[in-house]
């Protein structure tokens with residue numbers, strides 16, 4: 612079959628799509644390193660999907676805002692006077708400067724260049740010497756905003772189905788967590804910026820096989836990598852895997868510093884569960900928390916920010932053990948993510964070598980395989 616100009620993937624890449632896990636190989640290097648592929652991903656994936664950015668509890672009050680750089684574009688998120696979260700392209704209608712930077716609280720945004728002003732709904736409300744422009748009306752370009760488990764996601768093109776619809780099956784699997792999801796508050800947010808492709812971080816977050824190496828010292832005695840298994844065969848929008856605890860293993864964290872969810876399933880005593888929402892939201896659940904490693908793709912194929920945001924029930928803050936628990940969790944994040952950074956850094960380097968050849972998937976890498984299949988499907992369509 613002839614290749615059309617519109618086709619992004621090469622024939623040998625397309626051939627991986629639909630291949631069984633036992634026959635398939637990882638993605639070819641070009642799909643991680645080629646700047647043209649990255650531009651295609653922005654259009655084919657990032658602008659069409661729900662992209663996670665932070666936890667809603669980090670901007671709890673009217674006027675609270677945050678600016679986040681995602682795939683090289685600047686987005687402004689703000690909680691309105693009506694408490695609704697909104698997101699905009701952070702591009703002034705005048706000459707295109709950034710209207711806001713960083714984070715804070717305000718009643719309106721004033722572009723620092725020529726001081727055009729915008730209300731919290733993004734409407735242009737002031738333009739010195741140019742009142743006619745305000746009369747004509749205008750607003751910052753809005754993006755759709757939705758939340759899941761209290762985490763904020765945005766959809767640039769605004770036509771992705773609501774997360775509650777896309778993730779209905781996941782919410783069933785996560786009922787005790789999903790039922791209180793929007794009340795959760797963040798315990799911490801820690802950024803781990805890196806120089807590698809975003810997919811390496813997602814693939815890493817979707818399998819427990821690497822506990823055998825990367826987390827041998829920190830986690831193998833608690834959740835042995837080889838015990839990882841998955842029961843998920845349908846993976847249209849998300850997937851997941853389970854990590855049983857080793858016999859007699861100490862639990863990684865105590866629960867006296869955070870209030871557990873209600874009506875926990877029996878399996879929560881036996882294993883921890885990990886999930887991944889396409890394209891960039893791997894997370895785990897434990898009796899008392901949801902812990903995400905939000906993947907924020909950078910301006911180029913070789914830039915990413917992995918943002919650990921763990922959220923707990925708000926009443927946890929009243930427990931006497933809370934501060935210690937919080938400190939332990941922060942320490943855990945600062946131990947684990949650097950262990951995940953090392954392979955990402957070295958794979959990124961090696962993906963540029965002509966000697967790199969993608970290898971097979973272990974049965975514990977089902978999530979990674981499913982993500983790669985989803986990715987190929989998106990890029991093929």
Ligand code: FES
Pocket residue numbers: 703704705706707708722723724725726727
């Ligand atoms: S670019 Fe914003 S006011 Fe001129």
Ligand SMILES: [Fe+2]
Pocket residue numbers: 815821825826947950951
């Ligand atoms: Fe890891």
